[in-house]
Amino acid sequence: MHVRVEDVPRRVAVRRRRWGEKLLEGCLAVCASVAVLTTAGIVAVLIFETAAFFRVVSIWEFLTDTQWTPLFVEKHFGILPLATGTLLTTGIALSVALPVGILAAIYLSEYCPEGLRRALKPALEVLAGIPTVVYGYFALLFVTPLLRQFIPSIAGLNALSAGLVMGVMIIPTIASLSDDALYVVPRSLREAAYALGASRRQVVLGVVVPAARSGILSALLLGISRAIGETMIVAIAAGMNPRLTLNPLVPIETMTAYIVQVSLGDTPTGSIEFRTIFAVGFALFLATLVFNVFSYAYARRFRETYR
Amino acid sequence: MNLATQGTPVGEPYVVEPSEPVAVEVQALSVWYRSFQALADVSFSIPRHRITAVIGPSGCGKSTFIRCLNRMNDLIPEFRMTGDIRLEGARIYEMDPTEVRRRVGMVFQKPNPFPKSIWENIAWGLRINGRRHDLAESVERALRRAALWDEVKDKLHMPATSLSGGQQQRLCIARVLAVEPEVLLLDEPTSSLDPIATARIEDLLIELKDRYTIVIVTHNIQQAARISDYAAFFYLGRLIEFQKTEDLFTRPRCSMTEAYITGRFG
Ligand SMILES: Nc1ncnc2c1ncn2[C@@H]1O[C@H](COP(=O)(O)OP(=O)(O)O)[C@@H](O)[C@H]1O
Ligand SMILES: [Mg+2]
Numbered sequence: 049m050h051v052r053v054e055d056v057p058r059r060v061a062v063r064r065r066r067w068g069e070k071l072l073e074g075c076l077a078v079c080a081s082v083a084v085l086t087t088a089g090i091v092a093v094l095i096f097e098t099a100a101f102f103r104v105v106s107i108w109e110f111l112t113d114t115q116w117t118p119l120f121v122e123k124h125f126g127i128l129p130l131a132t133g134t135l136l137t138t139g140i141a142l143s144v145a146l147p148v149g150i151l152a153a154i155y156l157s158e159y160c161p162e163g164l165r166r167a168l169k170p171a172l173e174v175l176a177g178i179p180t181v182v183y184g185y186f187a188l189l190f191v192t193p194l195l196r197q198f199i200p201s202i203a204g205l206n207a208l209s210a211g212l213v214m215g216v217m218i219i220p221t222i223a224s225l226s227d228d229a230l231y232v233v234p235r236s237l238r239e240a241a242y243a244l245g246a247s248r249r250q251v252v253l254g255v256v257v258p259a260a261r262s263g264i265l266s267a268l269l270l271g272i273s274r275a276i277g278e279t280m281i282v283a284i285a286a287g288m289n290p291r292l293t294l295n296p297l298v299p300i301e302t303m304t305a306y307i308v309q310v311s312l313g314d315t316p317t318g319s320i321e322f323r324t325i326f327a328v329g330f331a332l333f334l335a336t337l338v339f340n341v342f343s344y345a346y347a348r349r350f351r352e353t354y355r
Numbered sequence: 356m357n358l359a360t361q362g363t364p365v366g367e368p369y370v371v372e373p374s375e376p377v378a379v380e381v382q383a384l385s386v387w388y389r390s391f392q393a394l395a396d397v398s399f400s401i402p403r404h405r406i407t408a409v410i411g412p413s414g415c416g417k418s419t420f421i422r423c424l425n426r427m428n429d430l431i432p433e434f435r436m437t438g439d440i441r442l443e444g445a446r447i448y449e450m451d452p453t454e455v456r457r458r459v460g461m462v463f464q465k466p467n468p469f470p471k472s473i474w475e476n477i478a479w480g481l482r483i484n485g486r487r488h489d490l491a492e493s494v495e496r497a498l499r500r501a502a503l504w505d506e507v508k509d510k511l512h513m514p515a516t517s518l519s520g521g522q523q524q525r526l527c528i529a530r531v532l533a534v535e536p537e538v539l540l541l542d543e544p545t546s547s548l549d550p551i552a553t554a555r556i557e558d559l560l561i562e563l564k565d566r567y568t569i570v571i572v573t574h575n576i577q578q579a580a581r582i583s584d585y586a587a588f589f590y591l592g593r594l595i596e597f598q599k600t601e602d603l604f605t606r607p608r609c610s611m612t613e614a615y616i617t618g619r620f621g
Contacts, residue, residue, distance in 0.1 A: 236467040240527070243427060244480040244534055245457030254479060259470050353470065 094333060097326035104320050110327065116290035116306075118324045119315070125324065127331060129290035133207065133300040134332075137282055138275040140211025140296060141218060145271055148215075149222030150264065156223065157230035158252045169224065176220035184284030187213035192285065201297060205287035208296035214281050218271040225270065229263025230256055232354055263350035269343035273336045279304035303332045369608040370399050371598035373585065378403035378538060378568040379424060384438035386419055388431070392592060393419045397438070399587060399597040401538075406560060406569045408583035408600065410576060412620065415589040417572040421540045424570065425459040426452045442538070457484055459538040460531030465547055466523035468515035468530075473507050476515045476526055477533045484534050493533055501529035502559050521552025525559065532563075539563065541571040545578070557582050576616055580604050588612045 102110070105125045113126025156165050192209040195202050202208065233256045241251040257264070287299025288309050301309070310325045379401040386394040394416045401407050409417045419428065428434040429452055440447050447455045469476050477494045486493060494511075498504040503525045507518070515526055524544055531539060541560070545553040560569055560582055573579050579586050580600060587597040588611070596603060596612045607613040614620055 234467075236463060236465060237469060239427065239430070239463065240467045240469065240530075242430060243425060243456055243461040243463075244483065244530065245453045246480075246483050247453055250483045254483065255469055 091333075094326055094330050097323055098330040101320070101323040101327040104323075105327075114292050116301075118321050119310075119313075123320075125327075127303075127328065129292040130301060130303045130306050130328060131331075132292055132294060133282075133286070133290065133302040134276055134304070134335075136207045136294055136296060136300060137211040137214060137278075137286055137302055138272060140208060141215035141275045142268075142272065144212055144215025145218045145222050145275075146268060149219045149267070149271065150226055152219065152223040153226035153230055153264070153267075154252060154257065156227040158248075158256065165227075169227070172220040172224045176224070178217075180217060180278060180280040181284070183213050183217050184210075184281040187281055187285035199297060203287070203298050205285060205289075205299040206297050207286050207300045210282045210284075210286035211296065213285065214275055214278055217278070217281065218274050221274060222267050222271040225267030226260070226264045229260040229267065229350060232263075233259045234354060259353075260350070262346040262353070266343045266346035266350060269339045269346065273339035273343065276339065277304065277332065277336050279308060283308045303328050307332075366609065368594050369596045369598065369612075370594065371602075373400055373402040373405075375405070376403045377401065378443060379570075380439075380441040380444075381424075382439040382441070384420075384423060384436065384440065386416070386423065386428070386434065386436045388435075389433040394423075394436075394592045397589075397594045399594060401568060401570060402585060403568050404564055404566070405584040406564050406571060406582055407585040407587065408579035409570065409572045409587050409589060410574065410579050410615070411589035411595075412615070413574060416592045417574075417589055418542050420589065421461075421542055421570055421572055424538065424540055425456045425461050427456070427461060457534055458536055459540060460534065460536035461540040462524070462527050462531055462542070462544050464543040466520055466527050468518070468523050468526050470514065470516060472512045473515050473518070473526060474511040477530050480530055480534045486534075497529040497533035498526075500532050500563070501525045502555065502562075503529055519552070521548050521555060524548060524552070524556060528556075528559065532567075536567065538568045538570065541569070543572050543574060546574070553578075576618070588615060590615070 110125055110127055112128070113124050114128055115124035115126050116129045117124045156168060160168070187209045188205075191213055192202065192204060192206065195206075195209055237255055237259055238251055241255040246254065282302045283305040286302060286305060288301050288305055289299040290301040290306065291298065293300065306328055307325045310322065315321045377400040381400070382398050384394055384397040385392065397420065409420060411417055422428045423436065423440060424447075426447060428436070436448075442450075442455070442458060447459075469479065471479065474494060477497050478490050481487070481490055481493055495504060495508075498507060503522060506522060507513075507526075510517075515523065518526060524547075528539075528541075528544075545556050548556070557578065560571065563569065564584075571579075571583065583600045585598065586600040586603045588595045588603065588609075590611055596607060596609045598608075603612065604616055607616060
């Protein structure tokens with residue numbers, strides 16, 4: 049800011065304004081650091097408690113034991129049943145969300161009229177904002193009974209129903225982000241393809257989708273990360289039975305559902321049973337972190353390609 | 356030929372019918388984007404295996420015109436046209452557009468290689484046109500014709516975007532040549548290139564005219580004079596003059612043409 053020396057009263061005013069600005073800046077810095085410090089604090093507690101856990105249970109047992117029974121008399125601390133539970137529900141979710149999400153994105157970006165796209169995009173965002181507890185009860189009270197009509201042997205709590213509904217939950221995320229990626233593929237590339245005598249399908253599948261691949265991959269990874277971290281749906285509809293199986297018809301337990309189970313129970317703080325949730329939480333944190341980081345990296349790469 | 360100019364101050368266009376075989380005939384072509392008329396009553400014949408330059412100030416409808424020749428404008432919703440364009444006697448607006456575009460290839464102002472490897476850039480066009488056998492040979496032939504083979508033969512699997520601007524533009528030419536079109540349209544293909552890359556492309560076009568009918572849009576008058584056999588001068592959406600380049604540059608018949616080529620406007 050430029051100030052004339054002879055303009056003294058104005059200088060005072062400017063100085064006061066400067067103090068005001070400093071104050072505001074300080075407030076904003078505090079707010080920003082609250083977010084950063086909270087995250088750091090969470091990670092610190094997670095690491096601290098996880099370290100305490102691994103002083104009692106070996107990492108080897110944690111990673112290889114095939115049973116997870118920390119709440120029973122005969123304790124086993126193998127995360128595999130919980131990990132397969134998460135893998136199973138995430139896999140089922142993806143098998144729905146990947147094709148539907150990407151096809152929806154292709155339709156939105158390449159086929160539907162511009163006006164309809166403008167109406168559908170915000171609708172997708174709204175869909176992404178539905179509380180997941182609603183999806184959870186939808187799975188339990190609607191999808192599972194529906195599935196029972198076709199698969200009578202399916203249990204009341206099962207991975208299939210939770211996974212399918214979780215897939216529906218992440219469709220908006222995948223569809224909307226993939227649509228963004230497809231939509232910004234430059235018109236010049238489409239024209240180049242049409243000019244070679246390509247049909248619309250060939251242009252879309254042969255040029256536009258491959259050109260948007262890192263953006264689509266980023267959307268998928270974010271969807272996977274959300275599925276891995278999703279808690280409500282699986283806690284309500286998939287069961288709380290840690291079981292090393294890939295059978296989608298029986299009750300299972302995911303990592304997130306286990307954390308809910310212990311947090312809601314009366315397990316004493318500081319006990320090894322209680323510390324299990326930090327160990328599981330840490331594993332979950334690592335898994336979602338990896339997917340988020342890759343998603344971010346691909347999104348950046350995509351943006352750099354077309355800027 | 357009916358060349359009514361509908362009482363505009365432009366006057367009667369001067370259009371010479373070429374005394375050699377014709378590849379593309381344009382008859383009474385008018386184009387609108389919604390209600391805006393971009394071309395008015397354009398008629399002339401483009402001779403086979405010659406280079407025809409389309410010149411004129413920016414916004415006069417040069418791009419609009421050549422994009423009609425391969426039905427590229429069909430992709431623009433507000434586009435509407437009347438008149439007739441014939442390729443070797445057949446009406447292109449009654450043909451399948453993908454067939455038209457395969458026979459009439461196009462190179463754009465800015466090099467636009469696909470974000471794929473150099474090899475894939477050329478192989479893709481071949482594959483979608485059902486030419487899957489001896490891909491390797493066809494890719495090499497196209498790259499040789501575009502005078503690019505020696506520069507890229509050791510890095511065919513590198514991304515096309517790693518090439519220089521001039522190389523990318525020659526790759527785009529190779530990509531079009533691979534599908535063996537009859538006509539090659541180029542819309543200001545050298546406007547984003549340096550003089551050396553420009554000269555290479557000009558030399559290439561002169562080599563290519565033995566096999567292809569070439570139509571090149573350029574706002575570089577010297578370029579038109581250097582490489583073209585025929586030249587069409589457009590102004591405000593109208594064809595003003597079309598004849599042999601030599602004649603157009605030495606004895607322009609319309610005062611507008613003369614003003615433009617002597618650099619008094621545009
Ligand atoms: N898609 C379009 N919609 C509306 N007007 C257009 C469109 N494309 C071109 N025009 C207009 O048509 C006229 C001719 O454009 P163009 O053919 O691109 O000219 P040139 O290539 O000679 O510079 C210009 O006035 C331009 O603004
Ligand atoms: Mg133009």
